[in-house]
Structure formats: C-alpha cells, structure tokens
Amino acid sequence: MGLDLTIVAATLTLALLGERLARRHHVHRLLWTSCAHRTNTSYQSRFERLQRFWTPMRSVVRPPNETDVVTFDLSEARNGSLIIEIPPKSGWYTLHHTHTQSDGCSEITTLSGRWFVGSATWATPGPAPPEKPGHWTSMGKLDPNDDAATAKLSGTVASRVLDHLLCSMVQDAEVYFCLCTTPAWIRALYAVTRSAPRLGEMLVRRLLWVQIRATLHVHDFLEDHGTITIFRWINPWSPPSWVHRFEERMRFVKSRAISGFNYWLSRNVLGMSVRYKEYVPIWANDAEQK
Structure with a gap:
C-alpha cells in the first residue's frame, strides 16, 4: 500500500513538473512546433x-x-x-x-x-x-x-487603460490557446475542438469569461451577480430596512467572491495574467510620466 502511494505521488509530481516545463518557450517549440505571441496593441486606438x-x-x-x-x-x-x-x-x-x-x-x-x-x-x-x-x-x-x-x-485615464486592456484580451481571445504559458492540457483540448467549431467557440468564450472577471477583480469594477434573498420571507411585500441593507451588502460580497475565485483560477490553473505589457497603451506611459 505504501509503495502504491509512493508511485502515485511520484507520478503526479512528474506530471506537474512536466506540465510546467512544457510552458517554457524552447520546450514548447519542440512539442507544439509553433508558439504564438500576444498582439502588441500599444499603438492601437x-x-x-x-x-x-x-x-x-x-x-x-x-x-x-x-x-x-x-x-x-x-x-x-x-x-x-x-x-x-x-x-x-x-x-x-x-x-x-x-x-x-x-x-x-x-x-x-x-x-x-x-x-x-x-x-x-x-x-x-x-x-x-x-x-x-x-x-x-x-x-x-x-x-x-x-x-x-x-x-x-x-x-x-485609468478607466480607459482598463477598457484598452479588456478590448485587447477580447481581440486576442483565441491567441491564448497557442501561447507557451497556456497549460498543455488546454492547448490539447482546443486542438481537439478544431473539427467542431461550436465546441471551440464555447471553450474560447468560457475561458475569456474567466480572464475578464479575473481582470475586473484587480480594478474598481464590480459586476452584479445577484444577491441573497433568504430573509425576504419575513415580509415579501414590505421587508424591513435591514433586509435591504443585508441584500445590498451580499450583492457586493458575491461580486467580489466570484471575481476573486476567477482570479485564483486564472493565475493558478489557467496560466493567465491580469496585465500584459503588450496591452499597455503608449499613452498610458505618457500619462504616468507627467
């Protein structure tokens, strides 16, 4: 039993190290023959x-x-x-x-x-x-x-920098699947869907959804995901004021929780970032220098 657990642990460790190694550029080129780069949108307006x-x-x-x-x-x-x-x-x-x-x-x-x-x-x-x-x-x-x-x-200007970043991510949505930093299992899954465009589109949208929510998490942008209405039963027609305050508070908490989970998922599982130098507009650098 102890030997079996050792073999399983060793296999998982090697798989994790192999997956991390495959993200390095020169190894990626050997395995996948091509390595895409994010579009430089610094001058795109x-x-x-x-x-x-x-x-x-x-x-x-x-x-x-x-x-x-x-x-x-x-x-x-x-x-x-x-x-x-x-x-x-x-x-x-x-x-x-x-x-x-x-x-x-x-x-x-x-x-x-x-x-x-x-x-x-x-x-x-x-x-x-x-x-x-x-x-x-x-x-x-x-x-x-x-x-x-x-x-x-x-x-x-900070609001417009966020707009530029999000637009760049949307424009490059499919490039993500050909990057060195993208986990091998995601690249393989995307390759399988090439014969099924509808499935490929679903995969692109799903992961772009995560990328955008992760990015919003580090900016002052809270998306409405609804609230918790568990106390509405007290008086559905005219609930007490504290019920309204609770629901509004939960709306903020739920928004931060969902964006926070997507931030963790993007960084630790999907190999994403919330800021890319290729997406920083040239005018943002000019504004910082002033």
Missing part, C-alpha cells in the same frame, strides 16, 4: 466589431457569426474619453456593474441612436445619467434592431 465581449447573462454557446458586436474607439483615451459604437442588429450592452470610488466612474453622453442607461431611456443626443459609486447600472442600445448608436464616456 480602435477595436473594430469585437465579438464575445462580456457575454452578459446569456449562454456562452453562441454561433461564430454572432451579430452582437461593438466597436471601442480610444483615440482620445489619453484625455479620459471613449467612444462606444454599436452597429445595426447588435444587441451588445455593458455589464450591470458599479464602482466603489469616483475615479472608476464615467460621465455618459449619447451621440446618436436610442439608448438605455440604467433604468432611463435616451432617444435624443445629450448627457445621460452618469455613473456613481455604489450605484448599479448598465447601458446599451434600446432595441437591437435599431440603427447604429454611439455614445461617449468621459472619465479618468
């Missing part, structure tokens, strides 16, 4: 028709020709500005989220099209309700079948 962005509150099993796309224009990001363009037939919208600090919030101005911002609707161009700390909100085109809609977000 416009991210056209991004797919798979956020995947909010929907099944991740989506066709590759998904129409829910969005364009992020960061041409004026060095000044804290971002232009969001949602094309016709696209039902893209932001995550329902909040920030804990005012530095993470942005002012919103609709430029064209019909929008929903929080619980309000905006049919004419102009200022919309801004983001506020502790206030949960989202925004998107009012009707996916509408014509194109554009809006401007004005905030801090």
Whole structure:
C-alpha cells in the first residue's frame, strides 16, 4: 500500500513538473512546433466589431457569426474619453456593474441612436445619467434592431487603460490557446475542438469569461451577480430596512467572491495574467510620466 502511494505521488509530481516545463518557450517549440505571441496593441486606438465581449447573462454557446458586436474607439483615451459604437442588429450592452470610488466612474453622453442607461431611456443626443459609486447600472442600445448608436464616456485615464486592456484580451481571445504559458492540457483540448467549431467557440468564450472577471477583480469594477434573498420571507411585500441593507451588502460580497475565485483560477490553473505589457497603451506611459 505504501509503495502504491509512493508511485502515485511520484507520478503526479512528474506530471506537474512536466506540465510546467512544457510552458517554457524552447520546450514548447519542440512539442507544439509553433508558439504564438500576444498582439502588441500599444499603438492601437480602435477595436473594430469585437465579438464575445462580456457575454452578459446569456449562454456562452453562441454561433461564430454572432451579430452582437461593438466597436471601442480610444483615440482620445489619453484625455479620459471613449467612444462606444454599436452597429445595426447588435444587441451588445455593458455589464450591470458599479464602482466603489469616483475615479472608476464615467460621465455618459449619447451621440446618436436610442439608448438605455440604467433604468432611463435616451432617444435624443445629450448627457445621460452618469455613473456613481455604489450605484448599479448598465447601458446599451434600446432595441437591437435599431440603427447604429454611439455614445461617449468621459472619465479618468485609468478607466480607459482598463477598457484598452479588456478590448485587447477580447481581440486576442483565441491567441491564448497557442501561447507557451497556456497549460498543455488546454492547448490539447482546443486542438481537439478544431473539427467542431461550436465546441471551440464555447471553450474560447468560457475561458475569456474567466480572464475578464479575473481582470475586473484587480480594478474598481464590480459586476452584479445577484444577491441573497433568504430573509425576504419575513415580509415579501414590505421587508424591513435591514433586509435591504443585508441584500445590498451580499450583492457586493458575491461580486467580489466570484471575481476573486476567477482570479485564483486564472493565475493558478489557467496560466493567465491580469496585465500584459503588450496591452499597455503608449499613452498610458505618457500619462504616468507627467
């Protein structure tokens, strides 16, 4: 029995060391013949028709020709500005989220099209309700079948750096599966799905979901994952004020718990990071030097 346990332990240790060794560039080239690199987006200011962005509150099993796309224009990001363009037939919208600090919030101005911002609707161009700390909100085109809609977000440079980072991750979603740092078992699993595009798309979306939540965990961006309503039975029609306070507190706790788990998973199992030098915009370096 003792010998069997020793063999099992030795096998697991060798497998772990082998998997770690396979992530090194020269070993990776011997095993996989090619090693991809993340796209250098330092000078990229416009991210056209991004797919798979956020995947909010929907099944991740989506066709590759998904129409829910969005364009992020960061041409004026060095000044804290971002232009969001949602094309016709696209039902893209932001995550329902909040920030804990005012530095993470942005002012919103609709430029064209019909929008929903929080619980309000905006049919004419102009200022919309801004983001506020502790206030949960989202925004998107009012009707996916509408014509194109554009809006401007004005905030801090740090907020735009996060937008640039997320756009770069979405754009490079499939590159992850060909990196030296990606675990061998994930690369092998992705290779198997090449003959089944739908399964491959599901895998890409699943792991991109983890990557994005892990990244949000280290920034002032809390995604709404719901709350715990266990005490609603006390008075479903008019619950005491402490029930509302408890539920709001649990909304924050649940958000941090889910993003925290994804952060741990991405770093310790999936070989991901939440910051890549290839994705740092050149204007961010300029802003830091000022």
